[in-house]
Amino acid sequence: MEHLAEKVDQCSLFRDISRAELAAMLHCLQPVVRKYHKDELLTVEGEPLSALGIVVAGNAAVTKESVAGSRLIMTLLERPMMFGEMAAFSDTPIWPATVVAQSDCEVLFIQAQSIVGQCQKHCAYHQQLIYNMLSIVTNRALVLNRKVEFLLLKSVREKVVVYLLEQYRQTGKEMFVLPLDRNEMADFLNVTRPALSREMGRMRDEGLIDYHRASIKILDVEGMRRALEGE
Amino acid sequence: MEHLAEKVDQCSLFRDISRAELAAMLHCLQPVVRKYHKDELLTVEGEPLSALGIVVAGNAAVTKESVAGSRLIMTLLERPMMFGEMAAFSDTPIWPATVVAQSDCEVLFIQAQSIVGQCQKHCAYHQQLIYNMLSIVTNRALVLNRKVEFLLLKSVREKVVVYLLEQYRQTGKEMFVLPLDRNEMADFLNVTRPALSREMGRMRDEGLIDYHRASIKILDVEGMRRALEGE
DNA sequence: ACGAGTCGGTAACCATGGTTACCAAAAAGC
DNA sequence: GCTTTTTGGTAACCATGGTTACCGACTCGT
Missing domain, CATH: 2.60.120.10 (Jelly Rolls)
Incomplete structure (x- = not known):
């Protein structure tokens, strides 16, 4: 043996x-x-x-x-x-x-x-x-x-928000580095990469977040949560 | 005790x-x-x-x-x-x-x-x-x-096909009665009821299935499978 | 048998997001 | 250093499916 x-x-x-x-x-x-x-x-x-x-x-x-x-x-x-x-x-x-x-x-x-x-x-x-x-x-x-929890989220916005807030909670800092690149992240959230980029761009325009490549800064937690409230 | x-x-x-x-x-x-x-x-x-x-x-x-x-x-x-x-x-x-x-x-x-x-x-x-x-x-x-397997299917068509073929396999008959009503079924497949009805209507038009309310008849298994093949 | 309530089909409208394609910036190779 | 490759942002186009609304067909209670 x-x-x-x-x-x-x-x-x-x-x-x-x-x-x-x-x-x-x-x-x-x-x-x-x-x-x-x-x-x-x-x-x-x-x-x-x-x-x-x-x-x-x-x-x-x-x-x-x-x-x-x-x-x-x-x-x-x-x-x-x-x-x-x-x-x-x-x-x-x-x-x-x-x-x-x-x-x-x-x-x-x-x-x-x-x-x-x-x-x-x-x-x-x-x-x-x-x-x-x-x-x-x-x-x-x-x-x-x-996985199910993420898959049940309907919009790309919701998925991104939940994912980013999860990271935010884990690191405790409003500025952090994403562990996944865009492709992997899109894959994980079950959306396409352009759709993910598009939505992140909008969120930046709205002043919710700022980012460059993998480094993210959470600017408006309340605003992000509001995206979930309205379902 | x-x-x-x-x-x-x-x-x-x-x-x-x-x-x-x-x-x-x-x-x-x-x-x-x-x-x-x-x-x-x-x-x-x-x-x-x-x-x-x-x-x-x-x-x-x-x-x-x-x-x-x-x-x-x-x-x-x-x-x-x-x-x-x-x-x-x-x-x-x-x-x-x-x-x-x-x-x-x-x-x-x-x-x-x-x-x-x-x-x-x-x-x-x-x-x-x-x-x-x-x-x-x-x-x-x-x-x-x-649940994850169903959530990962992208189109309503795919979900309906997988669900129906699953029932088909379980019952062994090409004619059977659905255990769920339309609302429950739509809910389970994570789509809206009108979208489900619409798609089932199309599938009937295409001669894949026939149905009346809860009773379903599978007409063209090959055709249904083809809907999954193209992803 | 009749009316109320439920269930399912259908259609028009439109938002969301997938697709494709292209480009710039960063990274890697030489 | 330069070229090549990878990575990410952006835009136009369009299919899918959610939304809403309505209607007919069944069901149930009386």
């Missing part, structure tokens, strides 16, 4: 668990290692799921049939990334996506049951494992939640 | 745990019960969080400052609803929202640690508790994920 422990100990599921403990734990978890050739399917969307996977060698892609037939790559998985952790514990334990090997690869599967199941040998770190699992899943939920 | 067990055993956190076991478990979990008067704050957005709450009497409201000052009610909590379960296990254990008592009410707080922490008395159902916690959290993440 030593060599396996080495390959997965960077996985967030095993955070704060020492290499030695991890090796011991892998006995309890009874992982199954499977090898796949390039283009082989590791999981098929819609099939029942009982284990989560961790890539230990090579890489794979999470793909989604875009409701239409065409297969679209959602995420690239490489060591030591995990997949299936969402659906594994849900009420509908069904693979939500198809995972296909991008190269020859090797995947370790762990039964969902053995994560929560009390390990017979009372591994001291089993608690930590469960805690990690909960962290991973709640963090993802929080990220998605934030 | 008997009376407490009675009040929370409908909570999804305790699903598949018998009333008797639950009462025993509550000893291990060391819950703290606090009473609040109407309008009192149970939690304040931004403050550190270490426990999750379950409403056992009265009701409370999850509120969010809309970035602007105004407080907006997000969810109404009544017995035996739970709150804080997302943030409790996340990397940033901070209350993401303010919870305020809507009436005089009573809340049971359970330390996040005692959920994952192995109970010293080896409660047989502790595993089930952990499993339930994971279910709750993963289910929420999956719901959010579906």
Whole structure:
């Protein structure tokens, strides 16, 4: 199990668990290692799921049939990334996506049951494992939640205001440097770059903000909030 | 603890745990019960969080400052609803929202640690508790994920097509009854009702679907898929 | 069966923002 | 230093879809 422990100990599921403990734990978890050739399917969307996977060698892609037939790559998985952790514990334990090997690869599967199941040998770190699992899943939920909040904002103005006020709150200064360039920011806000520039230009004209490239200065917090008030 | 067990055993956190076991478990979990008067704050957005709450009497409201000052009610909590379960296990254990008592009410707080922490008395159902916690959290993440997928679709056409094909796939029949009325459907797809009707009208004109009120008939699956292909 | 209320379709109007294209400024390469 | 590339601002054009309003068709209560 030593060599396996080495390959997965960077996985967030095993955070704060020492290499030695991890090796011991892998006995309890009874992982199954499977090898796949390039283009082989590791999981098929819609099939029942009982284990989560961790890539230990090579890489794979999470793909989604875009409701239409065409297969679209959602995420690239490489060591030591995990997949299936969402659906594994849900009420509908069904693979939500198809995972296909991008190269020859090797995947370790762990039964969902053995994560929560009390390990017979009372591994001291089993608690930590469960805690990690909960962290991973709640963090993802929080990220998605934030994403939904932004997507529900209707106008570009609102998106920009919320984003800038969020930065303002985080830094505590009315002058700060944006962590994203315009393309990334537009992408994050789910608008096009020209639309973003246009709106920021208007906001500058209205005296709400001032900026040059990535450096932003908040001039009129009240005015910005008013843009949200009127919905 | 008997009376407490009675009040929370409908909570999804305790699903598949018998009333008797639950009462025993509550000893291990060391819950703290606090009473609040109407309008009192149970939690304040931004403050550190270490426990999750379950409403056992009265009701409370999850509120969010809309970035602007105004407080907006997000969810109404009544017995035996739970709150804080997302943030409790996340990397940033901070209350993401303010919870305020809507009436005089009573809340049971359970330390996040005692959920994952192995109970010293080896409660047989502790595993089930952990499993339930994971279910709750993963289910929420999956719901959010579906929401994001719909929100990322740009045109009304795409949203309608994805929604209808999803129903089609689920029922397996090309003729079925929509579970939502037009208002709810428009709401779910995040478009206005007239826009939805307009688009469905066009799709009928084009021979993709036929419908009358809630009963829908899928006529041209290929044609519908084509609407997604061109992005 | 009749009137009130609800639900869904439709149309005209118009604001918002995506598209495309072009240019200037900054940054990177040589 | 200069050229090349990347990044960001701007403008014109136009499609999409939100808004408002209205009307007909169902539903429900009496």
